[in-house]
Amino acid sequence: MNRRWLAYPYVVWMIAFILVPLFMIFYYGVTKDDGGQIVFTAEFIKKTFEPIYFNAMAKSFLYAGFATLICLVLAYPLALILAGKAGKSSAMLFIFILPMWMNFLLRTYAWLTLLETNNGVVNTLLRLLHLPSINILGTPNAIILGMVYNFLPFMVLPIYNTLVKIDPYILEAAHDLGADSFQRLIRVVFPLSLPGVMSGITMVFMPAVTSFVIPNLLGSGKVNLIGNLIEQQFLMTYNWGFGSAMSLILMIIILLAMGLMKRFDKGNLEGGAGRW
């Protein structure tokens, strides 16, 4: 008890950098300056649900969901391969997470040059091979590509971590009881790696759904996601109230989605296991 003061810096930190900003966003979202007087208003909240804004939000969820799914499909086999290579895996894993330490903007700009319509690296190569060029810059495809590229390591790492922690004797036991490698993957390895899959989904989906740099650059400003709209409210139209309201609604929806997923996850482990 007498060491309680050790927690004080963290309490101060939490208040200053988490609680106060959250409160301020809430405050901006539900108040407005009415002729020098601050009054409560539901105007910004309501505006968020207008089709133009709500559609942007729905689109954000759709693209982010799609990117997350592609990440999962790519990352799971990769994590399996890495986890299977005991000893050698750390060097390979290092190569896969190395790009994470490079500047995020730089990596996204790089794709811009790669995908450029006329003189981009990809299209130059395709022309050399007499193949039709691809023009995806400014389309949802480019945005999803950018999301997958940038966030893939966040899916690989947690899955890899749960896979390497599976007791090798449990894997042998599955073989021993008659399961071939595929049956073992479906009945034992995948269910045991679900916690990693869940945190991978969270770690990819969250930054993807709120991203505004990727749609800005790779979408050439033609595709507006919720992140872009919020950014515009703060930096261009200076409507902090509306920007805050949109952030607030986005946060609530994400929280609900995560809560639901956790529930589904638990239900799956307890009730659904019988189906395996």
Next chain:
Amino acid sequence: MGKLSAKFLGGGEMNEKALIRLDGISKSFDEQVVLDNISLSIRKNEFLTLLGPSGCGKTTMLRILGGFEKPDVGRVLHGDQDIVDIPPYKRNINTVFQRYALFPHLNVFENIAFGLNIKKIEKTKIQRKVKKALKQVNLNGFEKRSVSQLSGGQQQRVAIARAIVNEPEILLLDEPLSSLDLKLRQEMQYELKTLQQELGITFVYVTHDQEEALTMSDTVVVMNNGIIQQLGKPEAVYNEPINAFVADFIGESNIYDGVMKRDKVLELFGHMFECVDTGFEENEIVDVVIRPEDVRLSRISSKESLNETELLVGKVTDCIFKGVHYETCIDTYGYEWVVQNTKNFTPGEYVNIEVDPYDIHIMKKHRKAVVDES
């Protein structure tokens, strides 16, 4: 060959035919020889124990039987078929792993039903079989429990049930009791033996615990350095150890270098002992093994009689009460004797040491790998 080895191994009352035969198995890991040209027959319905210190190759041998390792050289014969290349999931052999290796995401029922589900057996049949297996390991009504809620002993029982429910031809057990406490371990020894007799399945059991091996086995295979040191019934291995290693590993032993002066006469620490062994060369240096419970001690009452006695004399250095007996340590010319009897001695006392001729076991130096045929 099958016939020959079965005859060689004796055990007439049970099925004579070898169920599985290891033939010239060798295995190395990183240049280190773990198994060195091992041949062994396992009969149907046999409780066979691989006994040895850690690193002796016993677990590797079990893993080769299970299909988890491939030998570098040699064959594993099941009938006339070499099964070396058959993966574990196609073998009719199941394993009870050392640390249980239960599936943490499945409950007790689902764990036990795992193998049956893979085989796509009818649901009602699975239910019946799992229930029966649970009953056999005394876990009635545990179906719905999560495996993480079970104690170590209960987890062990689930692991056993999960294996036997598949009705394997051979059950492999890799030190299954090593993480249980002493009382539970002893209980489980009896239960395992009973279970084996009820099921009529061949058990191949790996352990480093000699008491476990002696309690349960029909056949004990003592291993060291990748070589079978001795193979035989528990009584035979205990009473007639074939070399100093086996004598030392099975039960406690006093092991010394002695000289065979001639038939039935042994020189040990300058004293002549009468023994029953013959057939050694004159003045051959031999290993002498004497069990702690076979040594008789008598107090030397006075300083004078110390010089008069013709018997081997030692000085008591320690005497510890062990429950059933006292364990006395005695020093003779710098060599230590460990003796178990019911007398309490005081450190510093001098005692006479006597051993009956038939309790002195004499072994040729470096004799190894001979199959006992009792």
